[in-house]
Amino acid sequence: MKVLLLNPPGRRVYIRDYLCSKTTKSNYLFHPIDLVVLSGTVAAEHDVRVLDCMAEALTVEAAEARIEAFAPEAIVSLVGAVSWPEDRAFLARQAARGRRIAALGDVLHEHSERRLAEEPWLELALHDFSNADVVRWLARDEGALEEATARRADGSIERVRRGTRKGAFRVPTPRHELFPRRGYRFSFARREPFATLLTDYGCPYPCTFCVIGTLGFKTRSVEDALAEVDHVRSLGIHELFFLDQTFGVVKQRALELCRGLALRRDLSWTAFTRPDTADDQLLAAMRGAGCHTVILGVESADDARLAAYRKGYDVAAVRDGFRRVKRHGLRTVGTFIVGLPEEDAGSLRRTLELAVELDLDFLSLNMAVPRFGTPFRRQAIELGLCGEDDLVMDQGGADAFLPTKHLGRAEMLALKKEMVRRFYLRPRYLLRRLSSAASPGELARQAREGLALLRRNV
Numbered sequence: 114m115k116v117l118l119l120n121p122p123g124r125r126v127y128i129r130d131y132l133c134s135k136t137t138k139s140n141y142l143f144h145p146i147d148l149v150v151l152s153g154t155v156a157a158e159h160d161v162r163v164l165d166c167m168a169e170a171l172t173v174e175a176a177e178a179r180i181e182a183f184a185p186e187a188i189v190s191l192v193g194a195v196s197w198p199e200d201r202a203f204l205a206r207q208a209a210r211g212r213r214i215a216a217l218g219d220v221l222h223e224h225s226e227r228r229l230a231e232e233p234w235l236e237l238a239l240h241d242f243s244n245a246d247v248v249r250w251l252a253r254d255e256g257a258l259e260e261a262t263a264r265r266a267d268g269s270i271e272r273v274r275r276g277t278r279k280g281a282f283r284v285p286t287p288r289h290e291l292f293p294r295r296g297y298r299f300s301f302a303r304r305e306p307f308a309t310l311l312t313d314y315g316c317p318y319p320c321t322f323c324v325i326g327t328l329g330f331k332t333r334s335v336e337d338a339l340a341e342v343d344h345v346r347s348l349g350i351h352e353l354f355f356l357d358q359t360f361g362v363v364k365q366r367a368l369e370l371c372r373g374l375a376l377r378r379d380l381s382w383t384a385f386t387r388p389d390t391a392d393d394q395l396l397a398a399m400r401g402a403g404c405h406t407v408i409l410g411v412e413s414a415d416d417a418r419l420a421a422y423r424k425g426y427d428v429a430a431v432r433d434g435f436r437r438v439k440r441h442g443l444r445t446v447g448t449f450i451v452g453l454p455e456e457d458a459g460s461l462r463r464t465l466e467l468a469v470e471l472d473l474d475f476l477s478l479n480m481a482v483p484r485f486g487t488p489f490r491r492q493a494i495e496l497g498l499c500g501e502d503d504l505v506m507d508q509g510g511a512d513a514f515l516p517t518k519h520l521g522r523a524e525m526l527a528l529k530k531e532m533v534r535r536f537y538l539r540p541r542y543l544l545r546r547l548s549s550a551a552s553p554g555e556l557a558r559q560a561r562e563g564l565a566l567l568r569r570n571v
């Protein structure tokens with residue numbers, strides 16, 4: 114069967130993946146990991162193509178022409194809360210041409226039966242891209258689905274929950290060669306092109322604002338992960354972005370993976386981890402295996418807030434973690450969530466002071482949004498900060514979706530923009546960026562990203 118894996122076109126640069134859609138905060142755009150993983154699963158049995166309209170910057174008309182040329186029988190598409198009105202209109206037109214449509218994304222994570230009832234063009238909502246539900250649906254074997262919401266032949270709609278939420282999972286090696294060679298952008302990459310990979314699924318931590326913590330936690334074997342790395346290397350790609358949400362959460366497995374990566378001797382890479390997970394042994398292994406940049410969640414400069422949102426560490430642990438990472442010669446990215454209900458001008462000032470004190474190489478501010486299926490969404494609804502039926506939202510920072518108890522949306526957005534400018538426009542910081550680029554190409558990438566970030570924060 115001809116099957117298209119689709120990242121639909123849109124008016125802006127949307128990042129729709131892993132149940133977290135947003136606009137890009139600057140200019141970055143990495144491979145949508147759901148489609149990367151599904152590419153191996155679908156290609157094992159079908160004639161599969163990938164059309165990433167974000168990477169190729171395709172208009173709606175150009176995207177429709179490309180789809181007509183391939184003439185798929187089925188489309189598996191990303192959708193997002195950030196772009197839902199555009200996505201549903203685009204996909205409804207494809208369904209009207211007789212194509213079967215499956216979709217996955219944050220907007221389908223909660224109340225999915227209702228969403229299918231409202232959207233007659235949608236046959237299937239996938240809730241776990243690490244299993245084989247997509248090929249079961251293509252084979253019309255709905256009875257075997259594990260973790261999906263399906264419209265059956267008799268028109269009834271059912272949410273199936275039989276999937277495993279822990280342990281191991283296997284997927285056929287993702288087909289990275291199906292994705293466009295150009296169009297993806299990642300300012301932390303030290304070389305181009307780069308590939309985006311996933312060696313585990315979900316996250317074992319319970320942070321209440323995060324959807325990934327609601328998915329359970331499963332791992333791929335190190336052998337499978339290294340086979341994918343070798344496939345990527347065979348395509349001439351040696352720069353990697355591991356999208357695992359906490360690299361090293363199963364420490365022995367991470368050390369084994371690092372040993373395998375180090376043996377290849379030709380890799381450089383970026384990964385997410387947590388300040389309390391990144392101990393000296395792990396960091397030394399990561400550095401030895403080619404890691405150059407780690408992205409660490411900080412979230413807040415207030416211990417009470419870290420406890421309330423169940424981060425599982427305090428600010429002292431954050432400081433220790435960043436000190437260790439720097440000792441190992443790795444670049445640091447600190448991610449913070451701003452605009453939680455307790456946020457006021459004072460807490461934003463403390464956040465900026467902590468970001469400066471940690472001497473971050475890069476600062477990433479995420480606007481609090483009530484992600485579907487999270488405890489934080491329930492809290493925001495109870496506080497009257499958002500409505501049960503609010504579907505369209507963006508954490509990218511182009512807008513403030515939520516007011517806080519103390520700040521209106523416009524004020525919150527203005528303060529967040531000021532924080533970005535005050536962090537990035539420090540002369541000492543700019544000098545360090547200029548002097549630390551390893552190549553003219555890296556300098557150009559960072560300059561592009563920096564300018565795009567500042568344009569969005571004036």
Ligand code: SF4
Nearest residue numbers: 316318320323326358
């Ligand atoms: S550790 Fe990170 S990925 Fe895991 S639940 Fe917390 S915020 Fe989400």
